[in-house]
Each structure stands twice: as C-alpha cells, then as structure tokens.
Amino acid sequence: MPAWEKNIRKVIPYTPGEQPSRPNMIKLNTNENPYPPSPAVTKALQELTPDSLRRYPDPGAEALVQALADYYKVSSQQVFAGVGSDDVLAMSFLAFFNSKKPILFPDITYSFYDVWADLFRIPYECPPLDEEFQIRTGDYLRECGGIVLPNPNAPTGLEKSLEELEKIIAANPEVIVIIDEAYIDFGGDSALLLLPKYENLLVVQTFSKSRSLAGMRIGYAIGNEKLIKYLNDAKYSFNSYTMSAAALAAGTAAVGDDTYFKETLQKIINTRERTKKELHRLGFSFPDSKSNFIFATHPKCPAGKLFEALKQADIYVRYFHKPRIDNYLRISIGTDAQMDELIRFLEHYLGESL
Numbered sequence: 001m002p003a004w005e006k007n008i009r010k011v012i013p014y015t016p017g018e019q020p021s022r023p024n025m026i027k028l029n030t031n032e033n034p035y036p037p038s039p040a041v042t043k044a045l046q047e048l049t050p051d052s053l054r055r056y057p058d059p060g061a062e063a064l065v066q067a068l069a070d071y072y073k074v075s076s077q078q079v080f081a082g083v084g085s086d087d088v089l090a091m092s093f094l095a096f097f098n099s100k101k102p103i104l105f106p107d108i109t110y111s112f113y114d115v116w117a118d119l120f121r122i123p124y125e126c127p128p129l130d131e132e133f134q135i136r137t138g139d140y141l142r143e144c145g146g147i148v149l150p151n152p153n154a155p156t157g158l159e160k161s162l163e164e165l166e167k168i169i170a171a172n173p174e175v176i177v178i179i180d181e182a183y184i185d186f187g188g189d190s191a192l193l194l195l196p197k198y199e200n201l202l203v204v205q206t207f208s209k210s211r212s213l214a215g216m217r218i219g220y221a222i223g224n225e226k227l228i229k230y231l232n233d234a235k236y237s238f239n240s241y242t243m244s245a246a247a248l249a250a251g252t253a254a255v256g257d258d259t260y261f262k263e264t265l266q267k268i269i270n271t272r273e274r275t276k277k278e279l280h281r282l283g284f285s286f287p288d289s290k291s292n293f294i295f296a297t298h299p300k301c302p303a304g305k306l307f308e309a310l311k312q313a314d315i316y317v318r319y320f321h322k323p324r325i326d327n328y329l330r331i332s333i334g335t336d337a338q339m340d341e342l343i344r345f346l347e348h349y350l351g352e353s354l
C-alpha cells in the first residue's frame with residue numbers, strides 16, 4: 001500500500017440495480033414507474049430556452065418548492081428539494097445525525113443507510129425485523145442519535161401504521177426521526193399528517209417512482225422550518241446548484257398534473273393487486289406490499305436460481321445476496337402486459353423445473 005493510501009477515506013459504496021437497456025427486455029429490477037411522466041413534463045422540457053441552460057439554475061429551487069408547498073398545504077419554508085431522495089437523505093444524515101450515540105434503522109431496509117452512516121462516520125445499530133419482516137416499535141423506544149425508517153419498508157413493501165410510527169416519534173423528542181416515504185404514494189398513509197405535532201419529524205419523498213421521473217433525479221423533504229433551514233445550511237456548504245434547470249421545470253410541471261398522477265398510481269395499484277393473486281396461485285408467498293414492488297419467495301424454487309432463469313428470458317428483477325432475504329426476489333410492478341409475461345414465464349418455468 002503506498003504511504004498516501006492510508007490517509008484516504010475508504011468507503012464501501014452502495015451497489016445500484018443493473019441498468020441494462022435492450023429493446024424487448026422486461027425491466028422490473030429498480031422500482032421504476034412503467035408509465036411515462038405526465039405530458040405536462042414533456043411540454044415543460046420542450047419549452048426550456050437556451051438561455052435557461054446558459055445560466056445557473058435557481059439555487060433555492062423556488063418554483064418547485066412552492067409547487068410542493070401548495071400541493072401538501074405547508075409553507076415554502078418547510079420544503080427542501082434535492083437531486084433525488086438519495087441526495088436529500090444524504091444531506092439529512094450529514095446535518096441531523098451528529099451525535100456520538102448510534103442512529104437506528106432496521107437490519108433489512110434500504111441498503112444506502114449504512115453506506116451514508118459509514119461515509120459520515122455516524123455510529124449505527126440495526127434492530128432486526130421480526131419473523132414476519134415487521135419493524136418492532138419497541139426497538140426504537142430508546143436513547144439513540146436519530147432514527148431513519150422507510151415507510152413502506154424496502155425491500156419488503158410492508159407499511160407501518162401511523163399510530164405505531166407516532167409512538168416512535170413521540171418517544172424520541174431529542175433526536176430527528178426521518179421517515180423515508182419513497183413508496184408512500186402507492187397506497188400508504190403519509191407521516192405528513194403528524195408534522196404539526198412533531199418538530200423532530202422529517203418526511204422524505206421522491207419523484208422517481210410515483211411521478212415517473214427517476215431519470216430527472218428529484219426528491220424533497222418536508223419538516224418544520226428550522227429543520228429545513230439546517231438542511232439548506234448543509235446544502236449551501238456543499239454545492240449550491242444541486243438541481244438542473246431541466247429537473248426544476250420537469251418537477252414543477254409534474255406536481256401541476258394531479259389527475260395524471262392519480263390515474264397512474266391507480267393503474268399500478270390495480271396491477272399490483274392482480275399480480276399478488278397470480279403469484280399466490282403459483283405458490284409464492286410475500287409480505288402484503290403497499291409499494292410498487294412485491295418481495296416474493298417460492299417454497300420449491302431457490303430465488304437465486306429463479307433470478308438467473310428470469311434474466312436468461314430477459315426479465316430483470318432484483319436479488320439481494322444477503323442474510324435472511326437471499327431466498328426472495330423483489331419484483332417491481334410493470335404494466336399489465338409485462339406482468340402477464342412474467343406470470344406466463346413463471347408458470348412455464350415452475351411447471352417444468354419442479
């Protein structure tokens with residue numbers, strides 16, 4: 001090892017899902033929305049002028065922040081926007097988790113949390129989910145440096161009730177509790193309802209899934225004005241122009257088209273419920289997902305083997321080679337036609353191989 005290498009900040013990075021792009025593939029591995037963004041988004045992008053690209057974007061993302069504030073009926077000082085919720089969550093870890101006590105998040109959850117904690121040298125502990133993959137409220141009623149919980153959880157898809165979340169938030173007034181609601185629009189109850197009661201609550205959401213804009217990288221946090229100020233202080237100490245002019249225009253237009261948003265969500269929810277029935281019929285079991293994916297296991301076919309077989313058939317799903325979940329596949333909800341094809345493949349494959 002060269003002498004200089006010992007002074008380098010070494011991190012084990014997060015591994016994103018594969019992003020292959022072949023014409024006929026069925027891509028159900030990164031929880032993208034199978035439908036295009038609202039036509040209003042395409043229009044807003046077409047209307048971008050060369051001048052708006054020549055200039056720096058608005059560092060405060062004001063139009064987008066105001067649109068979100070109006071939509072969620074909060075003040076614009078309660079909204080922080082960033083480059084996908086990954087950026088917003090990373091800023092939140094940096095700004096809010098500054099204690100010597102460990103922060104808490106579940107053992108099975110979004111696998112970026114431990115990466116940020118390691119990067120920022122934040123101590124952490126991971127209370128295990130119970131046998132049914134539920135977050136146990138009691139594990140979070142203790143002294144700690146902060147809490148981050150995704151709701152619904154990923155990759156299980158399970159929602160925790162607001163009453164249970166409230167117990168955790170109320171029991172931890174000395175630290176910040178972040179609820180990561182990347183998948184909340186697919187039928188869950190948002191913790192935004194609890195905001196008027198709790199100053200220590202930060203709700204984080206994204207345009208990547210429910211608003212079909214993963215490629216634009218737009219995420220946001222909503223919390224009390226003081227928390228948002230601290231988040232902005234962290235951001236302006238790092239990079240003032242995080243969001244591009246295109247992202248700001250696209251995001252603002254997306255929030256403006258609520259009819260399209262609700263229609264798209266309903267289609268995905270309907271497809272999810274139909275897919276659950278089909279998977280049950282084929283012998284799969286899975287937690288009852290409230291998200292845009294299903295985390296499924298089959299009693300007779302190892303998940304790793306099925307993952308490879310699906311890949312051979314150009315159907316991509318996500319497989320995590322990790323303790324407790326290495327016999328599960330996370331299957332994103334695609335269009336009805338894509339899910340029909342998946343089910344046809346599974347029917348045939350399980351019929352032949354078992």
Ligand code: PMP
Pocket residue numbers: 083084085086087110150153154180182205206207208214218219
């Ligand atoms: N939180 C959770 C639980 C997720 O699954 C994801 C998607 N990978 C994110 C946050 C980040 O999404 P994005 O940065 O695209 O908003």
